[in-house]
Amino acid sequence: MARVLLGVTGGIAAYKAAELARLLVKAGHEVTPILTDEAETFVSAKTFEALARREAPRALYPHLVQADLLVIAPLSANTLAKLAHGLADNVLAQTALAFEGPVLAAPAMNPRMWAHAATRANVAKLRERGVVLVGPDEGEMAEGEWGVGRMSEPEEVFTRVEAVLARLHQLEGKRVLVSAGGTREPLDAVRFIGNRSSGRMGVALAEEARLRGAEVTLVAAYLAVPPPGKVELVGAPTAAELEREMLARSDADIVLMAAAVADYRPEEQSAGKRPKNAEPWTMTLEPTGDVLAQLGARRRDGQLLIGFAADHGDTGLARAREKLAAKRSDLIVFNDVSRDDIGFDAAENEVVLVSAVGERRIRKAPKERIASEILDEIVKLVSK
Numbered sequence: 001m002a003r004v005l006l007g008v009t010g011g012i013a014a015y016k017a018a019e020l021a022r023l024l025v026k027a028g029h030e031v032t033p034i035l036t037d038e039a040e041t042f043v044s045a046k047t048f049e050a051l052a053r054r055e056a057p058r059a060l061y062p063h064l065v066q067a068d069l070l071v072i073a074p075l076s077a078n079t080l081a082k083l084a085h086g087l088a089d090n091v092l093a094q095t096a097l098a099f100e101g102p103v104l105a106a107p108a109m110n111p112r113m114w115a116h117a118a119t120r121a122n123v124a125k126l127r128e129r130g131v132v133l134v135g136p137d138e139g140e141m142a143e144g145e146w147g148v149g150r151m152s153e154p155e156e157v158f159t160r161v162e163a164v165l166a167r168l169h170q171l172e173g174k175r176v177l178v179s180a181g182g183t184r185e186p187l188d189a190v191r192f193i194g195n196r197s198s199g200r201m202g203v204a205l206a207e208e209a210r211l212r213g214a215e216v217t218l219v220a221a222y223l224a225v226p227p228p229g230k231v232e233l234v235g236a237p238t239a240a241e242l243e244r245e246m247l248a249r250s251d252a253d254i255v256l257m258a259a260a261v262a263d264y265r266p267e268e269q270s271a272g273k274r275p276k277n278a279e280p281w282t283m284t285l286e287p288t289g290d291v292l293a294q295l296g297a298r299r300r301d302g303q304l305l306i307g308f309a310a311d312h313g314d315t316g317l318a319r320a321r322e323k324l325a326a327k328r329s330d331l332i333v334f335n336d337v338s339r340d341d342i343g344f345d346a347a348e349n350e351v352v353l354v355s356a357v358g359e360r361r362i363r364k365a366p367k368e369r370i371a372s373e374i375l376d377e378i379v380k381l382v383s384k
Contacts, residue, residue, distance in 0.1 A: 001028045002068040002165045005099070007092045008048065010038025012142040013074035013108035013151035018043060020073055020154040021051040024161065030054075032067070034092045036079065068168075070099045071161055073134075074108035074151045077119055083131075084122035102164055102211065104132040106157045111147025128229040132211065134160045134368075163372050164211055170379050172213035177252035178206040179259035179291075181221035183239045187283070188270035196344040197260035199223035201308075204371035205256050206231050212375060217252070219245045221259050224345075239265060239288035246291050247298070254304045254378060257292045258333075260344075264288060296328030304381055306331045306374070312338040320354050330381055331355050333374060353377055 004024055008017045017039075024031045033048035049055050072079070072092070079093065083105075088094040096103065105126070113119055114136060127133065135152035151157075180202020184192040199220060206218040207228035216231040221242055227233050236242035239262045246257070264285035274281065292307045299305050307329045309320035313336060320334040332354040335343045342349045342364060350364040353374070362373045 003030045005067045005070045006033050007072035008035045008039040009076040009079040011074050011076050014039050014042040023158040070103045073106035075105040077109040077113045084125040106134045106151050107136045108151035111149040114149045127226050130230040167212040170212040174214045174253045176209040176214040176216045176254045178256045179219045181223045182260040183221040183262045185262045185265035186269050188274045190273050195260050200225045200367050202258035204367045208371040208375045243289045243291045250298050256306045258308050292327045305329045309334045310337045
């Protein structure tokens with residue numbers, strides 16, 4: 001049983017928070033509702049008091065020091081901006097500013113508001129501070145528009161709450177090294193050879209490890225998503241730089257090699273920009289270093305090494321099995337890049353965890369949930 005502060009802000013999605021409160025109470029958690037005045041124009045405080053089986057608090061301090069988690073669902077654009085800038089003009093904003101534990105929020109707003117540069121900057125600030133954001137999802141809005149802005153369903157928010165609560169201290173005292181994103185190998189001053197990796201999977205893994213209490217270092221090539229907050233971030237745009245940074249930190253307790261590292265790079269790189277002309281451009285590509293193999297060769301007793309394999313179908317899965325032993329890894333995470341609905345450039349994934357004792361398929365789900373499942377498997381290996 002955990003003590004959860006449930007903040008509710010103004011917006012039609014406030015009705016979903018009632019179901020979230022019910023799910024939390026049903027799971028045995030002690031829920032303290034905190035509604036803004038705007039939220040009460042959509043759903044009354046008495047609704048949440050009935051669901052939580054307790055009145056909204058008059059004095060919040062005792063709850064602040066005893067609570068395990070602050071959940072804000074829905075998180076409106078207005079309150080999101082307040083939290084980003086440290087404003088405290090209502091009880092919920094004051095609570096968020098004073099609370100020292102983990103914070104999870106489910107944004108909900110019009111798609112154009114979510115896409116606005118000011119909102120994107122505010123979201124980045126919250127992520128930097130370690131706030132866990134669930135959604136928003138794509139779908140039809142109350143006003144009839146379609147786009148990204150819908151609050152995630154209560155069941156999805158509840159699942160993430162349970163994950164955060166259950167894993168708060170699982171990796172406490174462990175140093176976790178994660179690589180993420182796709183490397184880019186320069187052809188000349190402006191062109192490069194790269195891949196479609198967004199870095200979303202590696203970022204989700206780093207965030208999940210942090211939530212479990214680990215000290216996390218994220219070695220990032222190019223990311224299409226914001227990095228998580230409260231982790232050490234090391235830039236490594238090329239395969240050679242990522243190799244150097246990973247090997248320099250290879251004494252970590254757990255290493256997750258999730259980056260999509262280029263297998264080849266140009267043997268020669270032009271210092272300037274090669275002008276376009278009618279002549280063919282022929283170049284020689286040379287292999288890059290095998291970072292996972294080098295990490296495997298260096299691994300020490302008690303260290304865990306997790307590799308990733310992006311490949312095609314059954315043939316790719318067979319290669320992932322071979323990779324497990326060849327790279328001296330504890331786990332290989334295989335994802336099938338022959339599908340266009342998962343993996344590279346997608347918000348969802350479906351993977352097979354390949355280990356010496358067997359294989360387990362994790363069905364298609366948001367990458368944040370896939371990351372949680374992978375970390376569950378790592379925790380089992382740590383405890384052996």
